[in-house]
Amino acid sequence: MNPALLQRAVATFAAAFGGAPAVVTRAPGRVNLIGEHTDYNEGYVLPCAIDYHTLVAARPRADALVRVVAADFDDARDEFRLDPAIGHRGDAAWANYVRGVYAMLQERGLPLRGAELAIAGDIPQGAGLSSSASLELAVGQAVKALQGFDELGATDLALIAQRAENRFVGCNCGIMDQLISARGEAGHALLIDCRSLQATPVHLPDDMAVMIVHSRVRRGLVDSEYNLRRRQCEAAARHYGVPALRDLDLAALQARAAGLDPVVLRRARHIVTENQRTLDAAQALARNDLPRLGRLMAQSHASMRDDFAITVPAIDRLVEILQAAIGADGGARMTGGGFGGCVVALLPAAAVAAAREAVERHYRSPEGEPGVVHVCQAADGVQTLAAWGAGP
Ligand code: GLA
Numbered sequence: 001m002n003p004a005l006l007q008r009a010v011a012t013f014a015a016a017f018g019g020a021p022a023v024v025t026r027a028p029g030r031v032n033l034i035g036e037h038t039d040y041n042e043g044y045v046l047p048c049a050i051d052y053h054t055l056v057a058a059r060p061r062a063d064a065l066v067r068v069v070a071a072d073f074d075d076a077r078d079e080f081r082l083d084p085a086i087g088h089r090g091d092a093a094w095a096n097y098v099r100g101v102y103a104m105l106q107e108r109g110l111p112l113r114g115a116e117l118a119i120a121g122d123i124p125q126g127a128g129l130s131s132s133a134s135l136e137l138a139v140g141q142a143v144k145a146l147q148g149f150d151e152l153g154a155t156d157l158a159l160i161a162q163r164a165e166n167r168f169v170g171c172n173c174g175i176m177d178q179l180i181s182a183r184g185e186a187g188h189a190l191l192i193d194c195r196s197l198q199a200t201p202v203h204l205p206d207d208m209a210v211m212i213v214h215s216r217v218r219r220g221l222v223d224s225e226y227n228l229r230r231r232q233c234e235a236a237a238r239h240y241g242v243p244a245l246r247d248l249d250l251a252a253l254q255a256r257a258a259g260l261d262p263v264v265l266r267r268a269r270h271i272v273t274e275n276q277r278t279l280d281a282a283q284a285l286a287r288n289d290l291p292r293l294g295r296l297m298a299q300s301h302a303s304m305r306d307d308f309a310i311t312v313p314a315i316d317r318l319v320e321i322l323q324a325a326i327g328a329d330g331g332a333r334m335t336g337g338g339f340g341g342c343v344v345a346l347l348p349a350a351a352v353a354a355a356r357e358a359v360e361r362h363y364r365s366p367e368g369e370p371g372v373v374h375v376c377q378a379a380d381g382v383q384t385l386a387a388w389g390a391g392p
Contacts, residue, residue, distance in 0.1 A: 030129065097169060
């Protein structure tokens with residue numbers, strides 16, 4: 001972790017509230033290697049947590065007031081009371097992630113106390129690397145640490161965070177981002193079964209690099225398009241009479257397609273084929289079979305572009321540039337919810353310099369900006385970094 005980040009969180013805390021925090025927690029962002037939009041269809045995903053984090057420095061209060069300062073939004077402030085009910089803020093999206101986590105902890109019947117929280121992070125925002133899920137997890141972990149809610153495990157915190165996003169923020173997301181931010185393992189991706197929430201660590205080969213390239217395409221219409229895709233998937237599952245698209249294979253999908261809207265059929269085909277690709281990719285990764293992984297990533301991207309319709313031309317171009325630079329020994333695809341954001345590439349560590357150069361030379365966003373390249377390490381999930389234990 002970037003050591004300056006801890007200093008920034010603690011300094012922001014001191015400037016806003018005076019004195020020192022009682023605990024500091026941190027939660028990572030994530031990159032999804034493959035398995036896109038499969039999570040809310042109760043299917044499989046293969047993300048890893050990355051070494052970019054959100055930190056929360058926190059101290060309890062004796063009353064029911066929560067005071068928040070966000071270093072990454074010019075020290076913007078928020079303040080809310082835990083009683084009678086936590087309200088929504090229309091003018092500051094970041095604040096609703098904090099409020100939402102408190103509201104869902106409260107809904108779970110936990111006796112909450114007030115607190116002072118300072119937030120600082122280094123996850124690029126709006127890039128599709130789950131800065132918001134990491135904020136939710138870091139806040140949940142801070143409340144757990146401050147109040148000694150030891151009964152809340154990592155998966156509980158992830159579910160509470162997802163609920164905050166679904167019920168409070170208004171994005172009908174699946175569980176992937178919150179679960180990987182909660183349960184990530186250093187050096188590993190996690191193959192997550194989003195129905196059972198069972199997660200199997202898959203070791204990332206030491207000589208393989210995980211490269212993320214931010215396209216700098218601003219993600220527009222994300223929530224509305226996302227929620228629309230989700231409704232289309234649910235409509236398809238109803239047509240087939242299954243609880244979720246996870247329960248179909250390609251043969252079943254094709255055999256009973258009559259009467260289904262052709263657009264909805266294409267959306268469903270993406271999910272059904274992507275589930276199988278994700279299982280295959282986990283196997284290829286475990287065997288260090290980069291050529292197979294590369295082919296699966298290429299198929300995944302084509303499916304997101306043609307069947308699920310969530311890519312944009314600049315992202316398609318960036319993926320082609322990376323695919324050409326990497327060749328058969330690895331691959332690239334868009335990662336995350338879509339409509340902009342980042343591309344992920346898996347490639348031999350020795351090939352990173354050439355791939356980076358190809359991006360610098362050939363890629364520009366629609367506004368003429370170069371892409372931003374991050375070579376990242378797979379990180380651990382949410383944790384309490386330091387606890388001094390001073391209460392009011
Ligand atoms: C967003 C959502 C996740 C998942 C991905 C797409 O990141 O938050 O739940 O659906 O999009 O795979």
